[in-house]
Amino acid sequence: MAESVLDVRHLTVSFSTYAGRVQAVRDISFSLGRGETLALVGESGCGKSVTCRSIMGLLAKNAQVEGGEILFEGKNLLHLSNRAMREIRGGKIAMIFQDPMTSLDPTMKIGRQIAEAVRLHRPVTRAAAKLRAVELLEMVGIEEPEKRYHQYPHAFSGGQRQRIVIAIALAADPRVLIADEPTTALDVTMQAQILDLIKDIQKRTDTSVIFITHDLGVVANVADRVAVMYAGRIIEVGLSDEVFYDPRHPYTWGLLASMPTLAAKDETLYAIPGTPPTLIDPAPGDAFAPRNPWALEADRLAEPPLFPVSETHAAATWLLDARAPHVEPPENIALRAQAFRKKLSERSAAL
Amino acid sequence: MMKRNKEMTKAVSLVPDSAFVPCKPGETEAEPPLPRALSFLEDSWRKLRRNKAAVVTMILLLVIAALAFLAPVIAPFDPNEQHLSWKNLPPKWPHVSIDGLNGTTLFRGRRVDSYALAKVPEGQYFLFGTDEFGRDLLSRCLWGTRISLMIALVAALLDLSIGIAYGLFSGMKGGRWDHVLQRILEILSGIPSLVLVVLMLLIFEPGISSIILAMTISSWIPMARVVRAETLKIKQMEYVQAARALGATDAKIALSHVLPNISGIVIVRAMFSIPSAIFFETFLSFLGVGMKIPNASIGTLLNGGYKVFRLYPYQMFIPAVILCVIMLSFNLFADGLRDVFDPKMKEG
Amino acid sequence: MKRWSLYIGRRLLHMVLTIGIIASVTFFLMNALPGTPYNNQDRLTAAQLDMLNRKYGFDQPLLQRYVSYLKNILHGDFGISLQFSDQPVSMLLSQRIGPSMQLGLQAVVFGTAMGVLLGVLAAMHQNRFLDVFCSLFAITGRSVPNFVVAVLLQYIFAVALNWLPIGLWNDGFRSTVLPTLALSISPMAESCRFIRTEMVEVLSSDYIELARAKGMSEIRIAFSHGLRNALIPLITVLGPMTVSLMTGSLVVENIFAIPGIGEQFTKSILSNDYYTIMAVTILFSALLVTVIFLTDILYQIIDPRIRAEGAK
DSSP: OOOEEEEEEEEEEEEEETTEEEEEEEEEEEEEETTOEEEEEOOTTSSHHHHHHHHHTOOOTTEEEEEEEEEETTEEGGGOOHHHHHHHBTTTEEEEOSOTTTSSOTTSOHHHHHHHHHHHHSOOOHHHHHHHHHHHHHHTTOSSHHHHTTOOGGGSOHHHHHHHHHHHHHTTOOSEEEEESTTTTSOHHHHHHHHHHHHHHHHHHTOEEEEEESOHHHHHHHOSEEEEEETTEEEEEEEHHHHHHSOOSHHHHHHHHTSOOSSOSSOOOOOOSSOOOOOBSOOSSOTTGGGOTTOBHHHHHSOOOOEESSSSOEEOOGGGSTTSOOOOOOHHHHHHHHHHHHHHHHHHHHO | OHHHHHHHHHHHHHSOGGGOSBOOTTTSOOOOOOOOOOOHHHHHHHHHHHOHHHHHHHHHHHHHHHHHHTHHHHOSSOTTOOOGGGTTOOOBOTTOOSTTSBSEEEETTEEEEHHHHTTOOTTOOOTTOBOTTOOBHHHHHHHHHHHHHHHHHHHHHHHHHHHHHHHHHHHHHOHHHHHHHHHHHHHHHHSOHHHHHHHHHHHSOSSHHHHHHHHHHHHHHHHHHHHHHHHHHHHTSHHHHHHHHTTOOHHHHIIIIIHHHHHHHHHHHHHHHHHHHHHHHHHHHHHTSSSOTTSOOHHHHHHHHHHTTTTOTHHHHHHHHHHHHHHHHHHHHHHHHHHHHOTTOOOO | OHHHHHHHHHHHHHHHHHHHHHHHHHHHHHHTOSSOSOTTGGGOOHHHHHHHHHHHTTTSOHHHHHHHHHHHHHTTOOOBOTTTTTOBHHHHHHHHHHHHHHHHHHHHHHHHHHHHHHHHHHHHTTTSHHHHHHHHHHHHHHHSOHHHHHHHHIIIIIIISOOSOSSOSOSTTHHHHHHHHHHHHHHHHHHHHHHHHHHHHHHTSHHHHHHHHTTOOHHHIIIIIIHHHHHHHHGGGHHHHHHHHHHHHHHHHHHTTOOSHHHHHHHHHHTTOHHHHHHHHHHHHHHHHHHHHHHHHHHHHHOHHHHHHHHO
């Protein structure tokens, strides 16, 4: 694995609400390599956004980080002062938000919003910042950037606005780009364009990307590695191919089975039964157990640790314990795995 | 990696071998039941109770209202009984010897016992002092509060009913009716309400009912606007469309669907219109076009106090404090109610 | 652009119509007043009354007087004051408009500036001490009538401390301080509260989050992005603010003995001075209607979102 840029270790975050303490993120660890794209996947409320907000230092006021560390360039971001954190934010680590319709200031010309981001992190003149902003606009694919520099957000479509948001994020050449469901609010054709844009920029600038999404289909196209989150924990992590073709956690099976494929025609989409648990005083054991058709007694006793599957692949399920009964994954998942293994062996044979 | 492996082995060793059997279906733990849903009133009350200012002011208002209501019983004197030799006596409290509350006045740099000078019998106390006609200010304040509160309540009630009726009608009818009624509102709201009230007061015979009437003439307008806007919104809701499809008449829809849904907003508005009515009454009486003397209201007390306030400041400050406490309580309480019923409303 | 001028034209027409209707209503209301407009009416004989009525044209039929009144207004003639030595009302008022305008402007500028500042601070320190303090201040400002504030200020700073003149309009700026303060309380409270609510909403919006993600400091966010968005809707409260200023000026001018419109109006009310009352009513209404009109237009010009819709 390439040198790691960002290391999250044992991060635990909770929110105090009037109903009680919500444990939104529970002891998660991952690292992000240079130029790598890591996808955080999970349904809403699983803690993926909270994780990224912790990295950005943008947690809500009622949130507290209870433990762990976030290492970036040798420093623990959780211990930085506000001022130092401001330099990281936008400068070294930038973020793209979910809804482009609301993430731009409606009363400020978009050019100024970009130039503002440039000047926050670089000691340049107003004119130079403007030049850079126009350059950025061009880079993210806005046509006639000089003219559009002077327009307000309402003059742009959703896709264009997301491009502008991306331009703002790129203003200071960040090392890490966090994209929080950047395509969820866009229609399908736009989605593909924005994904291409992010991929393209990443290739050119060697930026590392954390890609948050609930859509595995999006992940397949962009991610090098995937971490699947459930109820505040990472329950399976591995290279994209490993998670897609050889998933080990029943939750990942469920996620994959609920994805439409072009191959099968009259299939009914699978839905994982039940709803995610509330994270106020979670019961002992595996949080997914109540929805898990393959649940073991062990799931009710203790939370499963991440069992390594390969050097890069691990999953948190007792099914991977040596003592567990052998369980066949659902049919279509098994077929995928077969195809994957065949591909792998072909590849190694070719080598 | 090593550390992690160790942790993992530990976690794994904690789980007995016997646990590695599939759960029987239905044996997995049931989701904990969601907390019981609160009814609208329960929920409102719970939220209101958390707002300390609202609770305190509510209690304060209840006390003030009780005092005002009981004025005829608890007032120590007849509020209009004059006793000219006892005029302009400062407040005197039994067993209190703080200057200002012990019946003395500063006269040429010396404290003089005004009560002794006026030959007030020992044991006779005027807690708030007396005015220029020797009337007991405490009694006048009690009666004055009573009248001011009454005027405010009736005025609020009136503009509530007119506003709701107008707004509901305009909103439910829609079309040309709505258009005409809205234009009328627009014109009416172009007249500064104070000027309108003053004009009305000039025309009517002075008195409580004309003050109430004059105030109502302008104050129902905002209420009508809010009710209309809400009615239009609710009219579009699917459940109303459904009711209409089932043959419900306009009147039925207005009463059983629209009204209950706007009640929160209406209550909040009404709470805000009470202090503004009190303000109007004091304002008008202060100007000299409101309540006619000798009847006490907070406004006339202020007016009377203002005339002599350089000499006897307490005659102005006591009613001023009472007015401020009442206004503040109503506003804070209404704020609390608004947070409960209509958190999105911006204007008071 | 054509839609725009059409819109403005329609609004202008509405405005003129509204003022016209208000003038008419006032006219008929005033004529329904009991008593006569003469200050010594008790001592007048029937013959004298007759003579006076003839002199001032009160013997003519109502409708005829109404028509000529409206005609005269168009020429800026509001009749003559029957109480104040037969001066033309327009002259009487034009002498008095200066102090009222000055006070009003000073109060609006000072009040809104302070209110906005407090509101922003409150929103930035949501639910902490400063916020509670500002909210309390705002609600007190709303609860305590400005004439009470005026009397208090007068008592403290003029009577007790003797720092500032107790009243009148003869000491330049010094004599405007206390009345301005008294008048500015309500715009201050109103804008403080308004800006706080707006700011709280704006500060929780996505684009503020984006500004934070850019690495901006909270203060810069509040003033460059937050205030920018919160100030625009403040225009909409300018109307109510004008009303509260006019209301305030009625008594505050009286308390400080300032020769302004408000003081004149109070005097006229107490003496049934028909034409002056009518003129002030029309003046106040015109002011209010104009402010509402201007704020509507201004709002649409300033907010780029609405501007875009208007152009479509």
